[in-house]
Amino acid sequence: MAETLGFIGLGNMGQAIASNLLAAGYGLRVYNRTASKTAPLAGKGVYVAKSAAEVASPGGIVLTMVADDHALEQVCLAHGSFVEKLGPGGIHTSLSTIAPATARRLSEHHAKHNVQYVASPVFGRPEAAAAKKLWIATSGPAAAKKRSQPIFDAIGQGVVEFGEDPGAANVVKLCGNLLIFATIDALAEAMVLAEKSGIGMKSLAEIVGKFSPLHASYANIIAEQKFEPAGFPVLLGLKDINLVLRTAAESATPLPLASLLHDHLLSAVAKKRENLDWSAVALGIAEDAGLKPSLQSKVAG
Amino acid sequence: MAETLGFIGLGNMGQAIASNLLAAGYGLRVYNRTASKTAPLAGKGVYVAKSAAEVASPGGIVLTMVADDHALEQVCLAHGSFVEKLGPGGIHTSLSTIAPATARRLSEHHAKHNVQYVASPVFGRPEAAAAKKLWIATSGPAAAKKRSQPIFDAIGQGVVEFGEDPGAANVVKLCGNLLIFATIDALAEAMVLAEKSGIGMKSLAEIVGKFSPLHASYANIIAEQKFEPAGFPVLLGLKDINLVLRTAAESATPLPLASLLHDHLLSAVAKKRENLDWSAVALGIAEDAGLKPSLQSKVAG
């Protein structure tokens, strides 16, 4: 049997990933702030820890999949944290989408405890995670990445390497989200242009879907105005585009398209759509084109 | 044997399409302004006409695949044009990417000669045309579309219907190009952010390519700075985005993302990159981020 891993953060993504680790023969010691989320795993022979620190064993591996930079910092930087418990030879394989700068700061902090930080943000939604279809971007110390490889094999379909800089893999993940949201925003404009030109949005979605699977899914959401339940809500989208812009500012990189996307998401928040799917920016674009009534009715409920 | 069709415009796309019509058993009477382009077909039993009008027979079908609005207007509106020769019962199946407004104007003009205009812009590059992999958006009179259906079957893998408005299919085609170019521009920003963050553009291209075939091809072009030969040059891209914006203005539809894309393409023209692939907007985005020397060297040659 493979070694026993620590795992912190059992949201939709975390649960799916943890299940695949179990299926691959790993033992697991898990922790989640909201204890109820651990129930599905508890029944499968998984040890449910009472604290984050408790999941770690000296020199072992801990994976984290938490909500944002702040949550990760809290769990890593506290006195007596799992990082300290890992100690020399330990590895923290960090799957969350966070700022590259945060990853670099954490990496330095870990080094003081002789723990290696491996940035390993994942590409894919919960369905992809469940199906072992994630792609993993990874950066950090070579030895630690090597030791993490069987884990990656157990949870995804492939890994792409981005060198030693612990921030690098997170830059890549942010680029990915920038690309996806640009696709959405462009689709929103195309859909509104179609609507205002007297063309059914569903017909446009049909032909667009022939070419690009990424476009297809969002084209359908927009055409059907089905922004609930949110696959990825406006608020998280805004968080990520803010990370993109902040990271870009650090290297003096103007990104006018990302700025535009930011403004569209911020407007969606201003209009109280923060919990709708991020493709709901299409509503604001429609309103700016004078299409208020027909589309807003869908959000009133 | 199937009926004999007229075909005007034998560029890369036109030749591939005409070949598939031949293969499907149609007879062809072809015309191209530059006569040398007709040579490959002449050897296959195709009649090479000396004028555009000569390809038409009363009540028949003529397909056109020409460069732009102006070229199509010239060939349609001249005295004694193929449209007049088609006359009552004739059909003009127009494959070019033109302004919806032009399509509507031509349709009205054709009606005076009792000819039906079928807007049928195609999605796909020359390789797709050669492989019968085009998708066709079509709009116009129902009867004429129905009569064109076997032709569409012979040249593409599917048709999507957009009603009677002869402008509709062209709006859809413009939406398609807007979506593609938005993908390119976003990729350009992501690539520059990666570069400025110390990440290899090729590694980013690798992971991006895992998710979206549309992104994959352009990510590679940008990562390798291989903007020549141009799959689709800056100048044509600018033409199409101008059509998008003009069409949007007609229905009072602001498209801020399209405006941004327009400005990036216009800047590429200002920098004498009009004949590079439209993904060469990445150079301008890199320069705005202070990356002048490393990237510009690639274009100097």
Added chain:
Amino acid sequence: MAETLGFIGLGNMGQAIASNLLAAGYGLRVYNRTASKTAPLAGKGVYVAKSAAEVASPGGIVLTMVADDHALEQVCLAHGSFVEKLGPGGIHTSLSTIAPATARRLSEHHAKHNVQYVASPVFGRPEAAAAKKLWIATSGPAAAKKRSQPIFDAIGQGVVEFGEDPGAANVVKLCGNLLIFATIDALAEAMVLAEKSGIGMKSLAEIVGKFSPLHASYANIIAEQKFEPAGFPVLLGLKDINLVLRTAAESATPLPLASLLHDHLLSAVAKKRENLDWSAVALGIAEDAGLKPSLQSKVAG
């Protein structure tokens, strides 16, 4: 007594200018498409012509102050137009805001009749025109500008020279309108930021007005949401920004700020505000910030 001038176009601006010419001792032969507008001048010894052509005398001077490019082309290019009647030695002093390209085309057309075209767009509102406070940008043939100088002295407070290119003065006029509208749009953003930050827009207008008279007037309009009657309506603003963008495109000059302003004006049209003052773009900016109800109520009436 000074010479007798022809004058075509008696809107608000035209009437004020014509009155100042009269006061300076010029004789006037006037024409306006809507005849009623000529009444105020008819009483002052002015000859009211029955056609545009009738205002001209061979070798004389005709001033025009009409709505737009189309109106000016109609009055100039018709057979038997005032241009033809002016003939050799005649001068057309054109005060309207039109596209530089139109000015250049008209200049060439005039040359065929040995008439000189002097581009002389004016800066200032009707009040400034009445008070002889206009500034005049002028370009065209040196001799014709020299002969127009006493006219400029009679209607404005100064002239700035822009060389021989008949389009140049119009580029300058377009630049002026770009600057004014950028001021308005920035004020609109500042006002919305103030409002959302809990600060009264009128207090902000007060301090802004201390620094810049140009800002002061628009800050008050926006703070009081007094978009009617329109000093300069959205529709004319959009026309002018379109001329800016078209002119810029001719020289491959991307103007991202002007593109943004265009989109804001186009959105105002989409929202049926085309007849409000162009500062009504502030409403759209407020709506994008989620301020719909408080501001829109002001426009409903």
Added chain:
Amino acid sequence: MAETLGFIGLGNMGQAIASNLLAAGYGLRVYNRTASKTAPLAGKGVYVAKSAAEVASPGGIVLTMVADDHALEQVCLAHGSFVEKLGPGGIHTSLSTIAPATARRLSEHHAKHNVQYVASPVFGRPEAAAAKKLWIATSGPAAAKKRSQPIFDAIGQGVVEFGEDPGAANVVKLCGNLLIFATIDALAEAMVLAEKSGIGMKSLAEIVGKFSPLHASYANIIAEQKFEPAGFPVLLGLKDINLVLRTAAESATPLPLASLLHDHLLSAVAKKRENLDWSAVALGIAEDAGLKPSLQSKVAG
């Protein structure tokens, strides 16, 4: 004789303001981190303190004019700071341009020591400060503003009130800088359009200067490409526009024009122009229009 005031921060602005306070009969106890800056005042009977805290007397007034949020926080929040020394009845009149959120945080901190914080950012350059021509936006506790009034009278030409919220006056100051920079950016576009249209930028500056004094000064700087010495450098401009955007984000207010201005300033930093005047964004706009050589030569030195 009027009371003795504490004064911290003797940069160009601070020195001019302190001199006017002296001239109005106030005693002064001054502190500046770089001691040499205090020399001009030392000769005029001013007490030069060895620490920031030393300028304060219990229940008195201290004015601060420091570089940025960080500098102000350092001087206020240290143990044994001037705020603690002011104690009950004391007033801190804060003249610096900082984030509204910082002002609010400091105000709360001061309240713990029974000190009142008066936000009083000033509008005007060093010349205006020297000439007592500043305008002051003020917000905070009414009593403290009343007690500060004679001080404002001694250093400026007027005060505009923005209520009790200590952040309000800083929002107003940020709005002011947004308006100024929008003016600059629009001028930059107009100038580049003129240049590309074959029109001298100096002639355009001349006519623009007739209408708006604010435009006049920047039009000349851009026309003459005289970006050194910097009246207000790119780096400070970027800092302020970042404050604008961050403040706007707090209230979910999208400001697309401010986003655009941000990107232009960030590009100027990327191109190593951070110490040029912020109107040097004109260089980037010119380069995007293909005007590289003619303009860049001016910056090489």
